Amino acid sequence: MRWTEKDIKQYLPEKEYIDTLLIPMIPFDPASDQMMGKQAFQREINQIFTSLIEKEYKGRIFLAPEYYYISGAAETEVSRLNSWISQFRKQPFTHVFLLTFDAKWKKHEDELTGKLVWVPAIQSGNIQSTETQSFVKEQAGQISELIQAYW
Amino acid sequence: MSDKKRVSRRQFLNYTLTGVGGFMAAGMLAPMVRFAIDPVLQTKEGGEMHSVASVDEITNEPTRVEWTIDQVDAWYESEVQKTAWVYRNENDEIVALSPICTHLGCTVDWASNEEYPNQFYCPCHGGRYTKDGVNVKGTPPTAPLPVYEHKVEEGMLYLGEAQSRKGA
Numbered sequence: 001m002r003w004t005e006k007d008i009k010q011y012l013p014e015k016e017y018i019d020t021l022l023i024p025m026i027p028f029d030p031a032s033d034q035m036m037g038k039q040a041f042q043r044e045i046n047q048i049f050t051s052l053i054e055k056e057y058k059g060r061i062f063l064a065p066e067y068y069y070i071s072g073a074a075e076t077e078v079s080r081l082n083s084w085i086s087q088f089r090k091q092p093f094t095h096v097f098l099l100t101f102d103a104k105w106k107k108h109e110d111e112l113t114g115k116l117v118w119v120p121a122i123q124s125g126n127i128q129s130t131e132t133q134s135f136v137k138e139q140a141g142q143i144s145e146l147i148q149a150y151w
Numbered sequence: 152m153s154d155k156k157r158v159s160r161r162q163f164l165n166y167t168l169t170g171v172g173g174f175m176a177a178g179m180l181a182p183m184v185r186f187a188i189d190p191v192l193q194t195k196e197g198g199e200m201h202s203v204a205s206v207d208e209i210t211n212e213p214t215r216v217e218w219t220i221d222q223v224d225a226w227y228e229s230e231v232q233k234t235a236w237v238y239r240n241e242n243d244e245i246v247a248l249s250p251i252c253t254h255l256g257c258t259v260d261w262a263s264n265e266e267y268p269n270q271f272y273c274p275c276h277g278g279r280y281t282k283d284g285v286n287v288k289g290t291p292p293t294a295p296l297p298v299y300e301h302k303v304e305e306g307m308l309y310l311g312e313a314q315s316r317k318g319a
Contacts, residue, residue, distance in 0.1 A: 010255070017255055017276055017291075059255025060275035148274060 001062045002054060011062065020057075020147060021093040023064040023084065023114065024050045025100040027071035035071065041124050042101050045136060048127075049119075050099060052140040053147075061147070064088065067098075074104040078111050085113045095150050099143070115150075117143060200302060200309035204237060209245055209308065213238040213261040213271075213282070216247075218310070235299050235310055236261055236271070240283070247299035248284040249313040254292040271296065284316075 001007040001018055011018055024046050028039045046066075054063040067084060069077045085096050096114035098105070101121035109116045119139060125132050158166075203216045213236040222231040236248045236259075248271075250258045257275040264272040264279075270287065271280040279287040284296035300311035 014255060056258045057275055059252060059257040059273075 001058060003063070003065045014059075015092050018060055018062050019093055020061045020095040020097065020151070021064055021088050021114075022050060022053065022061050022097050022099060022147075023067050023088075025067045025069070025081075025098055025102065025105070027069055027102050029071045038124055039071065041127070042121050044127055045122060045132075046099065046101065048136055049140050049143070052137065053144055056144060057147075060151075062093070071102065072104070074102070074108055078108050082111075082113050089113075095147070097147060117146065119143065200300070200311045201233075202304075202307045203235065203310050204308045206245070206303055206306050206308055209237055209239055211239055213248070215250070215261075216308075216310075233310075234258070236296075237308065238282075245301060245303070245308060246283070247301050247308070247310050249297040249299060251297070251313075252278050252292055253286065253294040253296065253315070254278050259296070 001011045026039075026043050026046055028043070029035050050063055054061055064084075067081060069080075081098070088096065097117050098112065098114045099117050099119065101119055103118060103120075105112070105116055106118055122132065122135065199220070201218050201220060203218045208214075215234060216237050217232060217234050219230050219232050222229055234250050236250055238246055240246050250260075250271075252259050252273040252275065254273065254276060257273050257278075259271040259273045259278070259280065261271055262268045263274065264270075267279055269282060271282075271284070273279070273292070276291045278290045278292040280292070280296055281287060284298065286292040286295055295316045297313035297315045299313050302309045302311075
């Protein structure tokens, strides 16, 4: 399920079946020329990842709106992120996964109220190339397996 | 100048009024005619068939085939990936099933659960379907998997729209 009107309409009556929440976490810093390219690329990859996972498990995984934050500020983001999660938990979600390429979150993992899934990112490359595509598909499959292990 | 070639005032007014009236009538009728025949002129969006696999590759075991279509939504055009489970049944007919679980839309897999080696299995809530795509009673789905329209041309399998079926 996605954060769209059509999916929410389907979600509301069937709530109890959709017990898994996936929040993509996307850092950005428009002040830094050198980071922008990489971060934009990682955002695209992140969206491809999450939409692949969502498509395959539409009936059980809810894809939350992306959590955007200024990169490098992971410490100060913990409480904001936790407040997102606590709002979502007012719905019957029993598993909350946070998908990120940003390794800085790993240090704060214990403070988070959701399960952090950190994936080593492809730094840059051609998003259309077949290598990138098969790599992303492969990884998305493994993330789904990880999520399924909790069900 | 003879009188015959002269256009009288009455004739002139007659001609101009008929001409202007005719234009006005045509102006009103043309859109109405266009509206009336519109359904005939419209091209059917969904009727397209896509070549997805070579017929000799299709066996008795369901295999996953993928293809992409251009989907036009109200606001934008996007490439959408479609998937089907394709196999030959006992009567050697080709069957192409949609992999979208009729419960809540997850993607089902053939024989992915060891306990049910001859069924389609939905990983989300354990929905199951027999090989012909009919939902197993007692599992969450209430309708069989949709079937794709198909045709075979020059050794290639073409798939069209998925047609949903009535529940078991």
